[in-house]
Amino acid sequence: MKFLPGDKKYSFFNNIHIDIDLKSIIRVNHAGEMGACQIYRGQIFAAKLKNFSEETIDQLYEMLEQEIEHFLYFSEKIINYKVRPTLMSCFWKIGGFFIGFITAMINEYYAMACTEAVEEVIDIHYQKQIIQIQECIKNISDLDSISTINSFLKNFLKKIEQFRLNEIEHKKIAENHNKYVNTNKLLKLIKRTIKLISLVAIFVAKKI
Numbered sequence: 001m002k003f004l005p006g007d008k009k010y011s012f013f014n015n016i017h018i019d020i021d022l023k024s025i026i027r028v029n030h031a032g033e034m035g036a037c038q039i040y041r042g043q044i045f046a047a048k049l050k051n052f053s054e055e056t057i058d059q060l061y062e063m064l065e066q067e068i069e070h071f072l073y074f075s076e077k078i079i080n081y082k083v084r085p086t087l088m089s090c091f092w093k094i095g096g097f098f099i100g101f102i103t104a105m106i107n108e109y110y111a112m113a114c115t116e117a118v119e120e121v122i123d124i125h126y127q128k129q130i131i132q133i134q135e136c137i138k139n140i141s142d143l144d145s146i147s148t149i150n151s152f153l154k155n156f157l158k159k160i161e162q163f164r165l166n167e168i169e170h171k172k173i174a175e176n177h178n179k180y181v182n183t184n185k186l187l188k189l190i191k192r193t194i195k196l197i198s199l200v201a202i203f204v205a206k207k208i
């Protein structure tokens, strides 16, 4: 069994404190990426029923593929480091699919407002984690004995930076599709509501 840097049992960290809870980070990211996959699956399901253009469906598939890559990365960490997944997995699975499906069933603009909302939240969420991990690396970098932890954190950081760039790309795709989101009141309201739901879901997944 492996232990994560920061765990009490992790040999390199017996006497060293790091200000970062990696288990919580892995748990919430795993949940978030699961939710993102489900949103795109729901959107694709509805997009086919509603005959969205082939180009839009292809884009949804491309975004889904990237979300699956993100999800698999955190799934591997969940397994390797014995991190308990969130107790709200069911909510993320069903809720994610439902939100994606319903918004896409209304029309493409609502589907893209949903994507924009979720990706905006994830972008900021990853941005905060990147700063946290960078800080953590800075604080431990002068200690030779913890080079394994350093390399773990650096690889982990690289992945989150890459994922964040993907999320920004998804956000841009949604923005390009959705020129009405800032002028239509209902679209604006839906976007705000989905942002709020995402923020609450992230908060909960960090804790449980």
Ligand SMILES: [Fe+2]
Binding pocket: 033, 036, 066, 067, 070, 163, 167
């Ligand atoms: Fe993602």
Ligand SMILES: [Fe+2]
Binding pocket: 036, 063, 067, 119, 166, 167, 170
């Ligand atoms: Fe994304």
